[in-house]
Amino acid sequence: MSVEAVFPELAPYRARTTRLHPRPGRPGMHDSHVGGPMLWPDGEPWPLCHEPHQRETGRGYAPGEIRSARAAGVWSPSRPWPLAGTAEKDGPVPFVGLAQFFRRDIPGLACGPSGADLVQLFRCPFTHGPYLERLHRLRWRQAGQTERAERFLAAPPEAPLLRWEHELPEPCVLHPEEVDTYPWAEDGTLPASLIARIDAWDDAQVAEHGPDAPSYQYDLSIPPGWRVGGYPSWASTGPMAIDCASCAIPMRLLLTAEGYEMDAGSHSWVPLEDRDPTLRGKASIRGGPSVARPTWLRFGRDRDLHVFACPADPGHPPQWVLA
Structure with a gap:
């Protein structure tokens, strides 16, 4: 109609x-994707959230176990949260890389600052403040310049536990x-x-x-x-x-x-x-x-x-x- x-x-x-x-697949760092590996030069600091987080209690989910459970088609086991006062509980938290998009792949994607043609989307895995707000970040890049880096980050840092399984994106290719x-x-x-x-x-x-x-x-x-x-x-x-x-x-x-x-x-x-x-x-x-x-x-x-x-x-x- x-x-x-x-x-x-x-x-x-x-x-x-x-x-x-998006559909589940195996995107690479040079692809546009949701949940795949970011094009991230080795040695460049991964984004960390230093803001105070909502205190988590009860149990959470380890990223590696989430991935293994999904591959096996079962539910991931939960783990108890670390005690308050530990570095894992109260220290800076690595942002989760949600997606990256190249203008060469996505019609209509706007340019970023100084003509940047690659945008990467991140989210803090934990909530903030009394209204349980979420913090997101964008990272704009010049794709060609970034792709010429000598080495790339193989495995970004991750929070030991996530509050929910849906905090971890499934790698997806785009159509x-x-x-x-x-x-x-x-x-x-x-x-x-x-x-x-x-x-x-x-x-x-x-x-x-x-x-x-x-x-x-x-x-x-x-x-x-x-x-x-x-x-x-x-x-x-x-x-x-x-x-x-x-x-x-x-x-x-x-x-x-x-x-x-x-x-x-x-x-x-x-x-x-x-x-x-x-x-x-x-x-x-x-x-x-x-x-x-x-x-x-x-x-x-x-x-x-x-x-x-x-x-x-x-x-x-x-x-x-x-x-």
Whole structure:
């Protein structure tokens, strides 16, 4: 279905996004990936989180045992946390490398500071403060210059234990696909009259076709899963104005990370390779966890992590929004 055939007024709002379609695999450090080895020169300090962390109690999961358990198709065993006051408990914590993207692989990926064409995404594995906030980091690089390093880091440092198994990403290769997207239709993101028409059209679709009928928000505007560029989804928070803290201009969506590649509300975005052609709607989704949740990661309570960048100066600090 062409959304512009139904709502021609949306044509000026059309924007491209690149769906990344991560799938479990064996990416190398010179590849774009989620969860694979970072292109990291040997001798360059790995990023550490020195901020105070939320005290963990009970039991956790060792990264090596998580990997072994996944390979065997079983659940990882848990271990007791070290005692408070030990270096393992209270010292600096290595960030977890979540993903890296080369502009040569990902259509639409914006440039970083000074034309940097490789971006690496990190997350502290522990929570911070009374609201259990998460700290993320971006590392921009010049890919060609970095790839000329004499040696590369073979095994980055890791926290001895992680609070949850989903703190450790599964190595995934990417299958980029460019698609058109349109704004989330709520609270001023589009003209009020157009939003009212979209809502009325959604209601009519459900009345005629039932719960698996297509809807604008979930089937025609913004795809689920990992993606670069395009529009942010606002299912949990409602639309937000994201302005640069340095220069106050509106920021642009750099990338979105999401735990699930598909769900019952967005089944129309499921790739043809992952559908049963004899079934319709959410019943047609097939492929199991390796397709629905290939990276194993979670962001908040199954939200989208939107990373916004300043279009005037990529060197300005990014904004991180769970929506």
